[in-house]
Amino acid sequence: MRNLLLLTFFSITSFLFSQTKIKGQVIDFDTTIPISFATIVHEGKTTTTDWEGRFSITVSDFKKPIVFKYKGYYDKFAYANSKTTFLLIKAVTDINQKKQELYTDNDVNKIIKKVIENRDTNDPDEKLGSYEYKNYEYIQVSANPDSISSKIDTIYKRNIFGKRRIKLDSTNYKFKKIIENQHLYQTEKVNLIQHNQQGDKETVLATRMAGFKQPIYEFLGLKLISYSVYENPFEILETPVQNPISNYGRILYNYTLIDTVKVDGRSAYRIYFQPKKLRSNRLRGLLYIDTKTFAISKAYYRIYGIVNINATYTFDYLKDQNLWFPKKREFKVHKGSNKEDLKILGGTIKFKASLEQNNENNTSDQAYLQIESTPFDIKINKPVQISKPQIKINVPASSLNKPKSYWSEFTKDTIDKRKIKTYTSIDSLSVSERIEDRIFLGRKIINGYFPVSLFDIDLRSIIKYNNFEGFRFGIGAITNDKLAENYSIAFYGAYGLKDDVFKFGITPSYRIDKTSETWVSASYTDDLNEIAQTSFATDSRRFKIYDPRPINISTFYNAKTSSLSIESKILAKTSSYFSIAHNSITPLFDYTYSVNDVSYTKYNLSTAQLSFQWNPFSNYMQTPLGLIEYEKRHPKFSLQFTQTLPGITEKEINFSKIDFKTYYEIPYLSGQKSTVLFQGGIVFGNAPLTHLYSIAPNNINRDAILKRITFAGKNSFETMYYNEFFSDRFLSLQLKHTFNRVNIGYKINPEFSVATRFAWGTIDHPENHIGLPFKSLEKGFIESGVEANKIFKGLGLTTYYRYGPNQLSNFDDNISIKITYFLDLGL
Known part of the structure; x- marks a missing residue:
C-alpha cells in the first residue's frame, strides 16, 4: 500500500512538472495589430485571446501544435519547447476570402441600437440642464526603469579606410539612471469645467509646467482625446474618428457580446468592437453597457x-439622476509601428517599428506619454453662469503662480517619488539651457520677427529678389511691448538694385482693447505690387525664409497708398478688417486701360475694404498674452469686399469686387493628410488689369524644360505661364493628398504628395486692356502632379503636367519641374 502511494505521488508530480504554462500574443502578420478573441486550441482544449490578443495556455506535450483559428485568417500551427515563456503568433490573412469582413450578430446589434437611441438620456451634456466640476489633470512623459537595459554596448563602425572603429555606447545606462530618478517631462493643471444650455467652458484655476514660469498656453488647450464617450466624431490625438456608438459607426464596426459583468453593483453587457475590415487601424475597444439604461458605464x-494609443474611461453611477457621470479618464501613447520621431514640447520620443517583444530595451523606445484626469467637487443641476461662451478656455493670470502648498493637496496621496524631483531637475535645465527664452524667440520668428531691444526686426524685409527689382535689400521693424503695450510703430525701407528705386512704408497703431485685440492703424506706403494678385487682409502672417513666386515676376505696378484701418477679433471665431485707402497707381509695364473712349496709363483709386476670416469649427483660448486659436479646425472661410469710392476715384473707373476662399485640411491617424482649397472672385463694373485676377501662375516663358526650373509656390499653378490668363470672375479648386515620409536611407526621407488643380474664368471687354496680350480661362485649366518634398535638408522636387482644353501643342511646354524648400523651425 505504501509503495502504491509513493508511485501515485511520483506519477502526479511528474505529470505536473511536465506541464509548462506559456503566455502568448496573436498579431496580424502585416500590420502587427493584435487579434482579439481568437480561438487557441491545444490537445483538444480551447482558450480565447483577450481583447489585446493575449492568451495563456498550459502545454504538456511539445510535439503537439498550438492552433490559432479566426475568421479571415489561415489556421496557424505553432510549437513551443521547454524553454518557451512567450509565444508570438503572426497570423496571415486568408487571400481566398474576397471580402474579409466581420458581421455583427443580431442580438448585440440590438443592444448597440438601444445605446444609440438612448444617447440623449445618458449623455450628461444632453440630459443635465447644467453641471460643473473641478478637474485635476496630470500629464507626464516617462518610462519604466525596469524595462530599460543598463548595459553599456559596444558599437563597431567602419571609417573611410574600411577599418573598424570601436565605440562604447552608454546611452541605455545614462537613460536608466535619469528615469530612475525623475520623469522626462510633466505638467499639471486644475480646471473648472462648466456646462449649461449655452455650451461648455473651461477655466484654468492653477497650472504649472516643468521648466516654465509662463506656461506654453497652446499646450493647455491640447486635446489628445475627447472628454465625452458620446462625442461624435470621437477625437484622438486631435484627429476625428467615427464613434462606435453612432449610426454611421454601426456600418464601420463589428460588435461582439463577450459576457455580462457587474460595474458599481449594476449589471453591464461587455461588448467588444473592432473594424469590419480586420486589418484596418481604426478604433477598437471594450464597452460596458448598463443593461437597464443602455448607458456606457466603462470604456x-x-x-x-504609427503610435499605439490606450484610453480608459470610468464612471460613477448617480442614483438620483439615474446617470453615469465621469469618474476618471486615462490616456497613454507609446511606441507603435513607425520609425519616425514623436516630438512633444521640443523633446523627442522615439518609437520602434514592431509590437514584438525583444531584449534590446533601448532607451527612449520605452518612453510613453500619459494623462490622468480626475473630476472632483461635482455639482449637478445647480445654476451655472458662463461668461463669453464663445471662448472655450480662459487662463487668468491668477492661475500661473500658485504656491507649492496649493499643489500638495493633489500630491499627498501619490507614491510617485520621481514627481517632485522632476520639477526641480527640469527647472534647473530650463534655466541653464534658456529654454523659455528660446520659446519666446520661436514665437517671434514664426511670425516673421527677431526681437532686438525695443524693436522686432522684420525678417522678410531684409532681402528679396524678383525680375523687376533684381536683388531688393531693406530693413523693417516694429516696436514691441518693451517700449509700449498699446502703441506700436511699424516701418520699413527697401532698395532695388535693378530698378534703382527706394521704397518705404510706415504704420503707427494703437490698441483699443486687449481682450479682443482691436487695433486702429494709419499707414503710408510707396511700393510695388504684383498685378492681378488676390490677397486677403485677414490672412495670418507666417514666416517664410523666402517667397518663391515673385522671383520670376516682371509685371508690377507702383502704388502710393494712404490708409486708415481697424482690425479686431471682437466677433466670435472671426478676424475682421476694415480700411479706407487712397491709391495713386502707375503700371510699370506697357499697359493702357481704355474705357468709354477715355484712356488711362496711370490712375487714382480710393477704396473701402471689408474683410472677414471665419473659423467656425476652431476653439479659442483667452490668456494674459491675448486670444489664441488653440484648436485649429477646418474648414476655414475668408470673405472680402472691395468698393471704389465715387467722386474720388477716376470717373470712368468704378468697380466692386468680392473674393472668397475656403480651406479644408483632413488629418489621418496614419500621419497622412488631405487638403482642399477653393477660391473664387468676381468684379462688377470697370476695373483695370491691375485689379483683376491672374490666379497665381508660376511658370516662366522659356523654351526648354530645364530653363524653366525655379522654386514652386505653395498654392500656385505651376504650369500656367505669367500673364497668360486674366479674368474678371474665376473659380479654382486645388486637391492634394500627402503621404507619410519614406525612409530611403542616407538621410534621404522624401514626403510624397499628389495634387490636382482646376481653374475657370471669364473676362468682359478684353479689348479695353491694351499693351499686354493674354487669353481667357473660359475653357478651363487643369494640371496634376507629384511632389517629393523634404528629400534632403528641406529641399525637394515637384513635377506637374498640364492637360485639358488649354493644353499646349508642344508636349514639353505642358511640363513643369520645380524645386521646393521647407524650413523646419522645430516649433
Whole structure:
C-alpha cells in the first residue's frame, strides 16, 4: 500500500512538472495589430485571446501544435519547447476570402441600437440642464526603469579606410539612471469645467509646467482625446474618428457580446468592437453597457498604428439622476509601428517599428506619454453662469503662480517619488539651457520677427529678389511691448538694385482693447505690387525664409497708398478688417486701360475694404498674452469686399469686387493628410488689369524644360505661364493628398504628395486692356502632379503636367519641374 502511494505521488508530480504554462500574443502578420478573441486550441482544449490578443495556455506535450483559428485568417500551427515563456503568433490573412469582413450578430446589434437611441438620456451634456466640476489633470512623459537595459554596448563602425572603429555606447545606462530618478517631462493643471444650455467652458484655476514660469498656453488647450464617450466624431490625438456608438459607426464596426459583468453593483453587457475590415487601424475597444439604461458605464479604447494609443474611461453611477457621470479618464501613447520621431514640447520620443517583444530595451523606445484626469467637487443641476461662451478656455493670470502648498493637496496621496524631483531637475535645465527664452524667440520668428531691444526686426524685409527689382535689400521693424503695450510703430525701407528705386512704408497703431485685440492703424506706403494678385487682409502672417513666386515676376505696378484701418477679433471665431485707402497707381509695364473712349496709363483709386476670416469649427483660448486659436479646425472661410469710392476715384473707373476662399485640411491617424482649397472672385463694373485676377501662375516663358526650373509656390499653378490668363470672375479648386515620409536611407526621407488643380474664368471687354496680350480661362485649366518634398535638408522636387482644353501643342511646354524648400523651425 505504501509503495502504491509513493508511485501515485511520483506519477502526479511528474505529470505536473511536465506541464509548462506559456503566455502568448496573436498579431496580424502585416500590420502587427493584435487579434482579439481568437480561438487557441491545444490537445483538444480551447482558450480565447483577450481583447489585446493575449492568451495563456498550459502545454504538456511539445510535439503537439498550438492552433490559432479566426475568421479571415489561415489556421496557424505553432510549437513551443521547454524553454518557451512567450509565444508570438503572426497570423496571415486568408487571400481566398474576397471580402474579409466581420458581421455583427443580431442580438448585440440590438443592444448597440438601444445605446444609440438612448444617447440623449445618458449623455450628461444632453440630459443635465447644467453641471460643473473641478478637474485635476496630470500629464507626464516617462518610462519604466525596469524595462530599460543598463548595459553599456559596444558599437563597431567602419571609417573611410574600411577599418573598424570601436565605440562604447552608454546611452541605455545614462537613460536608466535619469528615469530612475525623475520623469522626462510633466505638467499639471486644475480646471473648472462648466456646462449649461449655452455650451461648455473651461477655466484654468492653477497650472504649472516643468521648466516654465509662463506656461506654453497652446499646450493647455491640447486635446489628445475627447472628454465625452458620446462625442461624435470621437477625437484622438486631435484627429476625428467615427464613434462606435453612432449610426454611421454601426456600418464601420463589428460588435461582439463577450459576457455580462457587474460595474458599481449594476449589471453591464461587455461588448467588444473592432473594424469590419480586420486589418484596418481604426478604433477598437471594450464597452460596458448598463443593461437597464443602455448607458456606457466603462470604456476602453485602443488604436494600433504609427503610435499605439490606450484610453480608459470610468464612471460613477448617480442614483438620483439615474446617470453615469465621469469618474476618471486615462490616456497613454507609446511606441507603435513607425520609425519616425514623436516630438512633444521640443523633446523627442522615439518609437520602434514592431509590437514584438525583444531584449534590446533601448532607451527612449520605452518612453510613453500619459494623462490622468480626475473630476472632483461635482455639482449637478445647480445654476451655472458662463461668461463669453464663445471662448472655450480662459487662463487668468491668477492661475500661473500658485504656491507649492496649493499643489500638495493633489500630491499627498501619490507614491510617485520621481514627481517632485522632476520639477526641480527640469527647472534647473530650463534655466541653464534658456529654454523659455528660446520659446519666446520661436514665437517671434514664426511670425516673421527677431526681437532686438525695443524693436522686432522684420525678417522678410531684409532681402528679396524678383525680375523687376533684381536683388531688393531693406530693413523693417516694429516696436514691441518693451517700449509700449498699446502703441506700436511699424516701418520699413527697401532698395532695388535693378530698378534703382527706394521704397518705404510706415504704420503707427494703437490698441483699443486687449481682450479682443482691436487695433486702429494709419499707414503710408510707396511700393510695388504684383498685378492681378488676390490677397486677403485677414490672412495670418507666417514666416517664410523666402517667397518663391515673385522671383520670376516682371509685371508690377507702383502704388502710393494712404490708409486708415481697424482690425479686431471682437466677433466670435472671426478676424475682421476694415480700411479706407487712397491709391495713386502707375503700371510699370506697357499697359493702357481704355474705357468709354477715355484712356488711362496711370490712375487714382480710393477704396473701402471689408474683410472677414471665419473659423467656425476652431476653439479659442483667452490668456494674459491675448486670444489664441488653440484648436485649429477646418474648414476655414475668408470673405472680402472691395468698393471704389465715387467722386474720388477716376470717373470712368468704378468697380466692386468680392473674393472668397475656403480651406479644408483632413488629418489621418496614419500621419497622412488631405487638403482642399477653393477660391473664387468676381468684379462688377470697370476695373483695370491691375485689379483683376491672374490666379497665381508660376511658370516662366522659356523654351526648354530645364530653363524653366525655379522654386514652386505653395498654392500656385505651376504650369500656367505669367500673364497668360486674366479674368474678371474665376473659380479654382486645388486637391492634394500627402503621404507619410519614406525612409530611403542616407538621410534621404522624401514626403510624397499628389495634387490636382482646376481653374475657370471669364473676362468682359478684353479689348479695353491694351499693351499686354493674354487669353481667357473660359475653357478651363487643369494640371496634376507629384511632389517629393523634404528629400534632403528641406529641399525637394515637384513635377506637374498640364492637360485639358488649354493644353499646349508642344508636349514639353505642358511640363513643369520645380524645386521646393521647407524650413523646419522645430516649433
